[in-house]
Amino acid sequence: MEAAAEPGNLAGVRHIILVLSGKGGVGKSTIxxxxxxxxxxxxxxxxxxxxxxxxxxxxxxxxxQSISLMSVGFLLEKPDEAVVWRGPKKNALIKQFVSDVxxxxxxYLVVDTPPGTSDEHMAVVDALRPYSPLGALVVxxxxxxxxxxxxxELTFCKKVGLRVIGVxxxxxxxxxxxxxxxxxxxxxxxxxELARHAGVPFLGSVPLDPELTRSLEExxxxxxxxxxxxxxxxxxxxxxxxxxEAPVGLC
Numbered sequence: 222m223e224a225a226a227e228p229g230n231l232a233g234v235r236h237i238i239l240v241l242s243g244k245g246g247v248g249k250s251t252i253x254x255x256x257x258x259x260x261x262x263x264x265x266x267x268x269x270x271x272x273x274x275x276x277x278x279x280x281x282x283x284x285x286q287s288i289s290l291m292s293v294g295f296l297l298e299k300p301d302e303a304v305v306w307r308g309p310k311k312n313a314l315i316k317q318f319v320s321d322v323x324x325x326x327x328x329y330l331v332v333d334t335p336p337g338t339s340d341e342h343m344a345v346v347d348a349l350r351p352y353s354p355l356g357a358l359v360v361x362x363x364x365x366x367x368x369x370x371x372x373x374e375l376t377f378c379k380k381v382g383l384r385v386i387g388v389x390x391x392x393x394x395x396x397x398x399x400x401x402x403x404x405x406x407x408x409x410x411x412x413x414e415l416a417r418h419a420g421v422p423f424l425g426s427v428p429l430d431p432e433l434t435r436s437l438e439e440x441x442x443x444x445x446x447x448x449x450x451x452x453x454x455x456x457x458x459x460x461x462x463x464x465x466e467a468p469v470g471l472c
Contacts, residue, residue, distance in 0.1 A: 230276055231319060233326040236467055237354040238386065239345065243374035245336035247362045248391040251437060252427070253333035256358070258444045259460035260329050261287050276321035283442075291322050312344040319348040338377040346381050355466060356384035358424070362392045363411040375419045386424070386466055388416040389459060393426035396451050403428050403451055424462050427455045 231237075240253045279289035293304060293314060306314075324330065332349070335341055357378050361371040371388075378385050390412025394403040409426075416423035430452040436443035447453060 230321065230323050231330070231349075231352050234324055234330045234352070235328050237330045237332065237349055237352055238463065239332045239334060239349070239354060239357045239383070240360060241334050241342070241357050241374050241378070242336055242360045242371055243338065243377075244361070244367050244370035247336075247360050247367055247371070248427075249336070249360050250333050251433070252358070252360050252389055252391060253331050254437065255427075255433075255443060255456045256460055256463070257288055257329070257331050258442055259456050260331075260464070262444050262457075263460055263464060273323055275323035277317075278323050282440075289324065289327075291318060308340045311341055315341060315344040316348050338374060342377065343381070346383055354383065355463075356386040358386050358463070359388045359421075360391055361388060361412045361415060363390055363405075363408040365408070365411060368411040368415050372415060372419070375415075375421065385419075385421040386463060387422035388412050388419075389424050390426040392429050394428040396428050396430040398431045401449075401451065422462070424459045425455050427459070428452055 238256075240249050240256070242249050277291070279291040280295060282288045282290050294300070297304070332345060334345060359371060359374055359378070361367050375385060375388075377383075390410075392407060393405075393409055393412070395406045396403050406429075412426065413423045428451050430447075430450050432447045432450055433443050433452050435441075436446060443450070444453065444456065
């Protein structure tokens with residue numbers, strides 16, 4: 222029997238998406254960031270960490286206060302401080318992020334998870350289960366070594382009963398900054414093949430683009446600033462497919 226969601230700080234969140242991968246370095250944080258931006262530009266909006274009557278107030282990343290962010294990094298006294306915590310303390314913080322952050326009214330909450338299938342993932346899934354997450358977005362790169370690791374993430378989702386929205390192949394080709402030609406410097410098609418074998422949707426391929434990297438490092442909105450980039454239609458298409466997954470009337 223699943224626990225019923227108690228009224229709280231996630232009561233105003235319509236859809237929850239977990240971004241997962243069985244491997245580090247595939248670009249989960251990049252996909253999470255650009256997905257949030259693409260959803261905002263599609264009209265899906267929500268609202269230094271401080272306390273309020275409802276708990277922690279997340280950090281707003283734009284003047285319109287349409288995207289809010291919460292990270293353990295905001296809670297550290299020094300930015301270079303290492304988080305050396307054992308499982309119980311990490312799991313307790315995950316539960317706090319679910320229950321004690323005043324998210325307000327949100328159309329989408331995108332949860333950027335660490336790589337692997339560890340205790341943290343179980344804690345996230347268990348904490349969010351009462352709120353019926355929309356599902357998991359699984360990120361891979363084209364290479365066989367990455368696809369093999371990510372295959373285990375799909376197995377994890379199946380075992381814990383977490384629906385897979387689809388697979389995204391990141392770093393799928395390199396966009397030349399001079400001629401905009403896309404070259405497959407790794408391989409290509411691994412993510413699509415993985416999705417086919419697993420029987421889950423393939424949402425699209427996102428190429429490497431130096432402008433995307435620069436936007437992330439400088440804190441700029443790639444979706445707004447570089448509509449001519451080959452990565453732009455890929456990210457927009459992925460966001461639209463996720464919007465189509467939402468129950469009718471709740472978008």
